[in-house]
Amino acid sequence: MITKILEGLSLFIxxxxxxxxxxxxxxxxxxxxxxxxxxxxxxxxxxxxxVASGRFNVWWLxxxxxxxxxxxxxxxxxxxxxxxxxxxxxxLRLKIWKNAAKExxxxxxxxxxxxxxxxxxxxxxxxxxxxRLLPVVRTFIAFPAGMSSMPMRPFITYTFIGSFPWCLGLAxxxxxxxxxWAELKPYFHRFDAVIGLVIVIGAVYFIRHHIEARPRGxxxxxxx
Numbered sequence: 008m009i010t011k012i013l014e015g016l017s018l019f020i021x022x023x024x025x026x027x028x029x030x031x032x033x034x035x036x037x038x039x040x041x042x043x044x045x046x047x048x049x050x051x052x053x054x055x056x057x058v059a060s061g062r063f064n065v066w067w068l069x070x071x072x073x074x075x076x077x078x079x080x081x082x083x084x085x086x087x088x089x090x091x092x093x094x095x096x097x098x099l100r101l102k103i104w105k106n107a108a109k110e111x112x113x114x115x116x117x118x119x120x121x122x123x124x125x126x127x128x129x130x131x132x133x134x135x136x137x138x139r140l141l142p143v144v145r146t147f148i149a150f151p152a153g154m155s156s157m158p159m160r161p162f163i164t165y166t167f168i169g170s171f172p173w174c175l176g177l178a179x180x181x182x183x184x185x186x187x188w189a190e191l192k193p194y195f196h197r198f199d200a201v202i203g204l205v206i207v208i209g210a211v212y213f214i215r216h217h218i219e220a221r222p223r224g225x226x227x228x229x230x231x
Contacts, residue, residue: 055181
């Protein structure tokens, strides 16, 4: 199933770059940075493969990819700032299960939001920079940065600075692998899977420590 999805995405990516050139790279990398998992591990190596034909320059590809990441991060940033933030603040206590006797809530203390705000306030630049160098994480970092209201100027600056070596490196790999650029996909897929597993484990740990069980109706009684 995953293989078929990757093959479909690869055909889409090849078609867009084939028709649009550099603007296609900007568009595709922008989509990836909108929290949509379009694999840059396919986008940039395929474009890099075409450097040998004279169609692209590897440095311009790195720049196009970084510009796309920067532009695509802006709507994701504002979605986190004005959408995600409001939703989470409204649902700090979210009912996730109930039976005849008890109700279970996923409780997010306001202190956790404050802690995230302080993290981005003090270390936002390196967080964004290094996140842009990691598969999976790089796709979604703009959303929490927006939720924590990290200032836009450093966010954009470090998004670009972190994205450029990633895009340039992948494009360069494409030039070296030539027609065998697609051989990168299984390796990056395994790396993505490892990072995804770490994220899942972290999410499970977080949920386990933020579940609160109460007698059914107690929440209503508290609010009465």
